[in-house]
Amino acid sequence: MSKSPDLNALRLFERVAATGSFTATAHHFQLAVSSVSRQIATLEKTLGQRLLYRHTRAVSLTDAGERYYDEVREALERLDLATEALGDRGAQPGGTLRINGPVAFMRRQIVPLLSRWQARYPAIHAELLLTDTFTDPVREGSDITFRIGTLADSGLVARRLASMHYVLAAAPAYLQRRGTPDTPTALRGHDCLVYHGEFGRQRWFFRRGDAGAHEPMSVPGTLSSNDAESLVSAALLGQGIVLFPSWLIGAELAAGTLQPLLPDWDKEITPQPQTIHVVAPGKRLRSRTVSLFMDYLFDCVGEIPPWDRWAEPPQR
Template sequence: MQLNALRYFAMVAATGSFIATARHFRVPASSVSRQIAALEREVGQQLLYRHTRAVRLTDAGERYYLTVREALDLLDMAAEQAADKDTQPRGLIRVNAPVALGRLHIAPLLNDLQKDYPDLSVQLTLTDAFIDPVQEGADITLRVGRLEDSGLVARLVAPQRYILCASRGYLDTHGVPDTPEQLVAHNCLVYRGQWGAQRWYFRQPGAPHYDAYDVTGRFQSNNAETLVSAAEASLGLVLFPTWLFQAGSFRKGRLVKLLTGWEASVEAEPPGIHLVSPENRSRSRKVRVVTDFLLERIGAPPYWDRV
């Protein structure tokens, strides 16, 4: 069994593409296909379903991939430890992030990362689903919200600061709320994720606890950017963390901040943003390099709060 065949198989499983795998390893696609076919014969199982437009794992391939991925991670880590400490990190890094945070912030930062570290290949997966990094094979996961005691290694990226806002057109028609109690008279554009509709929480600065306020509106979505666009179109009020808004939305007057004398949240304890990694992967040099790069570029306080 050739190590290259295992690496080709793992990359095809991750990308769903023989062509992308061949491009990554700089070999002909026919070589990738031939070595994986030989691997299937040696294993005695079909590992991949091959279709015209996509490639996916068989049930046997899924089980085999989990084991192969762990073995390759261990081999790569051993090679890193044996290499000169000044050697540039290389290989595949798998990053998972929520859709909006990933699109607005993480993807541009990873573009910069690859300019600084050209030997790194990045696989970025964007999903709002709550994934298990171990099962999904993610080296680094951006997690928004409270962290459970999961055994994952976590580093705080930033706390989240929330803004309640609406367009000037909406406020001219419906009035400006002075207190959270007055939100019941407004059309609140509420995010609805896998745990249901979010509640909105407010407190006076210095108060020990947030109070929950049940808000309603005629439009809900599981996509935050859609709701921000609806607010800019004068459909109602939104409450989201600062990283979700473009600075120009406020500078150009598309949105107006509301209840600025209050602190807001969507949970009783304001959630933060963390980078989490499985314990075994957190020891990898390439994972440490990417983690440090993201933390440095985001900064403290995060750059989106300094705009």
């Protein structure tokens, strides 16, 4: 009779497969890298199959490893849910909540909200993966993922959190020095600070009220960046005009350190309005910890998100 794989080794294998790194796995479980490597090697010997290719800078799955990873991930998820279900429902919830989302959105909006929530449930440990790169929540082992923009078809459960409300804004010092634009066309005579991400230099779209489609406009500027918060900092210093979502600059608008411009114009960065969604693997929604956080999140955001409460957003 063949020996059964060790449960701890399976958890280590799942993490190595998800992260592609022995080092990240060792840090996560607070183990030595050599211990992780040794347990994975023992697992491979027990199974009689090579699961991982070990490269100098990364680790990748063999074909057998890919098939085994899918089965192991699902089995561990079922085990964790079953263990949680057996717990005392009146006891303080615990465990780990893994949340994935865009860097600036997570820093500005989710970290403060999560901090208040964890104060209620101190036994819960949260792991944040902040990245502006598209990730697979299932492969990364994320319980909850925030997505901004158009959702691709997937097997994930998606819930709409809020609409994106873009605001054109500048610091009072800039407007005193350069004047206040009264139309989108007037922006051609101004210094516009434009985000430049993986899809290139961002375009700005404008529409007067509900009249027709949003029209694109290329705007001039002396500074662009792939880091939105750097552009916000430059705008606060009076360098130029930004077009960003209210979740990024709502606090500055409320404080008056940035002033909204062209209030009668609808503003976007794509031809279609953007939306914030929360996506999750369907099975994870059965977790008490995930369910508690989702309820708290949607209660806090409400119909008008906190970042839009500096002013009523325009009607769509």
